[in-house]
Amino acid sequence: MARNRQTAADKFDDEHYPAYTMGRAAEMLGATPGFLRSLDEVKLLVPQRSAGGHRRYSRYQLRLAARVRALADEGTALDAACRIVVLEDQLEEARRLNAELNQRDRAGERSVATASDSS
Numbered sequence: 554m555a556r557n558r559q560t561a562a563d564k565f566d567d568e569h570y571p572a573y574t575m576g577r578a579a580e581m582l583g584a585t586p587g588f589l590r591s592l593d594e595v596k597l598l599v600p601q602r603s604a605g606g607h608r609r610y611s612r613y614q615l616r617l618a619a620r621v622r623a624l625a626d627e628g629t630a631l632d633a634a635c636r637i638v639v640l641e642d643q644l645e646e647a648r649r650l651n652a653e654l655n656q657r658d659r660a661g662e663r664s665v666a667t668a669s670d671s672s
Contacts, residue, residue, distance in 0.1 A: 571601040571609035578610040584622055592618055597635040 564570045579586045592598040593608070598618060600608040610618075617638060624634035 567611075568613045569611045571611050571614075573610045573612075573615065575600075575608045575610070578615055578618070581615060582618055582622055584618070588622065589618065591631060592621060592635070595632060595635050597621065597638070 559567065559570070564572065573581065575586045575589055579589055582588070589598070589600075589608070589610070593600060598610070598614045600610050600614065603609055620638045620641075621631070621634045624637055625631055629637065
């Protein structure tokens with residue numbers, strides 16, 4: 554068995570494991586399979602394919618789709634809703650990186666201050 558193969562238990566915790574069929578995913582979202590296909594067409598979601606060629610979605614992808622669906626339900630055009638979701642995620646990642654860099658800077662400043670105090 555290959556080292557990078559997931560056990561059944563690992564798949565339960567993996568938010569990127571493509572566990573949901575299109576029908577089940579659409580049902581969970583309260584959407585149609587066509588809605589999910591449209592997200593594939595605009596490349597927001599690129600579902601994995603089963604051996605038979607059927608789309609399979611992960612929990613992560615379903616969370617993205619749910620966010621787009623909420624915006625679309627409020628009257629936002631699909632392409633705009635997808636762009637908003639992408640930009641929100643990029644902003645969150647930029648804020649996370651900024652906080653991490655600020656924390657490193659503060660740690661570096663403390664190190665320099667401690668070194669100069671001991672001289």
